[in-house]
Amino acid sequence: MLSRDFFLFNTENHIEVETDDDTILDQVEALCQHYERMLSCFNPESELYRLNQQAGKTTPISDELAEIIEAALFYCQATDGAFDITMGTVTRLWNLQDRIIPCREDLAAALAHVDWEAITLSGSAGQRTITISDADACLDLGGIAKGYITDSITRLLKQQDVARAIINLGGNVAVLGEKQAGKPWHVGLRSPLPSSSMSTLTCFGVVEIADASAVTSGIYERAAEIEGVFYHHILDPTTGMPAETDVLSATVIAPQSIDADGYTTALIVMGAKRALECIESIDGLEAIIVTTHGDVIGTSGIGETIPFALLQS
Numbered sequence: 001m002l003s004r005d006f007f008l009f010n011t012e013n014h015i016e017v018e019t020d021d022d023t024i025l026d027q028v029e030a031l032c033q034h035y036e037r038m039l040s041c042f043n044p045e046s047e048l049y050r051l052n053q054q055a056g057k058t059t060p061i062s063d064e065l066a067e068i069i070e071a072a073l074f075y076c077q078a079t080d081g082a083f084d085i086t087m088g089t090v091t092r093l094w095n096l097q098d099r100i101i102p103c104r105e106d107l108a109a110a111l112a113h114v115d116w117e118a119i120t121l122s123g124s125a126g127q128r129t130i131t132i133s134d135a136d137a138c139l140d141l142g143g144i145a146k147g148y149i150t151d152s153i154t155r156l157l158k159q160q161d162v163a164r165a166i167i168n169l170g171g172n173v174a175v176l177g178e179k180q181a182g183k184p185w186h187v188g189l190r191s192p193l194p195s196s197s198m199s200t201l202t203c204f205g206v207v208e209i210a211d212a213s214a215v216t217s218g219i220y221e222r223a224a225e226i227e228g229v230f231y232h233h234i235l236d237p238t239t240g241m242p243a244e245t246d247v248l249s250a251t252v253i254a255p256q257s258i259d260a261d262g263y264t265t266a267l268i269v270m271g272a273k274r275a276l277e278c279i280e281s282i283d284g285l286e287a288i289i290v291t292t293h294g295d296v297i298g299t300s301g302i303g304e305t306i307p308f309a310l311l312q313s
Contacts, residue, residue, distance in 0.1 A: 001164075003017075006032070009149075015028055015029075015165070015168070021160075032149060041140055056134065059129060061128050066128035066130065069130065071262070088139055089110040089111075090114060096233060097224075110240060111239075111240045113137045114240075118137055119137075143262075147172060148257075150257035150261075163176070164176060165177070189203055189214070189216060192249040203311055204290070206311065207308050208308075209306065215254075219242070220249065243268055246272050248291060254284060255284055272291050276297065279299050280299050286298065
């Protein structure tokens with residue numbers, strides 16, 4: 001197994017591939033750099049940044065960006081708006097690292113431009129266009145991008161006849177094949193504690209998967225206590241504030257990483273009961289929820305189709 005670590009998407013990334021050809025890892029890293037240039041909300045050279053400058057107009061876009069946005073709109077609809085890619089007007093107001101909290105007036109003004117239904121995709125391959133009817137809307141694909149990128153890496157590795165690999169894009173984990181013949185990969189689920197409080201990243205449980213992805217979102221990592229109030233980075237599209245939820249972390253296991261990524265954040269906004277009902281209604285997906293009360297609960301396939309072990313604390 002060859003491995004590669006690199007920093008992109010504002011996170012640390014780790015790839016392990018069963019190969020003796022180091023150029024395959026070069027291709028993976030180049031592919032990630034391609035998506036960084038395409039999907040950054042802050043780089044004026046990125047296609048997404050330029051698109052946001054054209055809100056209110058019908059704008060030609062690449063087939064690939066159209067594919068990502070089309071997928072994102074599916075999850076917006078499937079979660080009844082608990083996931084919304086037009087949250088860019090709101091998310092750019094928050095900066096918990098620098099302890100910046102928006103005032104209610106600014107939040108209300110930003111929320112007026114949050115509506116995924118304002119987006120219309122048209123055209124066929126090579127001639128895709130997008131219309132964002134609200135000129136002040138701002139698309140943010142951060143809630144789905146790593147899932148799409150992870151699946152793209154998996155496709156690249158398969159094209160190179162790679163049989164076994166593990167991809168970890170800042171906690172978005174996917175595995176290709178089995179770890180050994182007849183033996184799945186063991187993927188640890190991070191304890192819902194901020195990295196700064198742990199000398200090493202610890203796990204509360206382990207799932208066994210092959211040719212699948214496990215993605216976790218939580219309210220514990222990018223968070224701050226300001227004037228006695230706890231704030232986290234997962235925002236409710238109906239309020240623009242950190243979601244009031246009984247979910248500390250949500251992990252989704254799916255054959256495709258984009259499915260796992262597309263639902264995890266929304267599950268936190270939904271709350272535990274609705275989150276489990278949502279995933280139970282979707283074939284092929286399973287979820288593990290850690291509640292704010294310390295309970296670990298899963299959908300019906302956890303422990304059945306998806307082997308899961310709860311580790312001792």
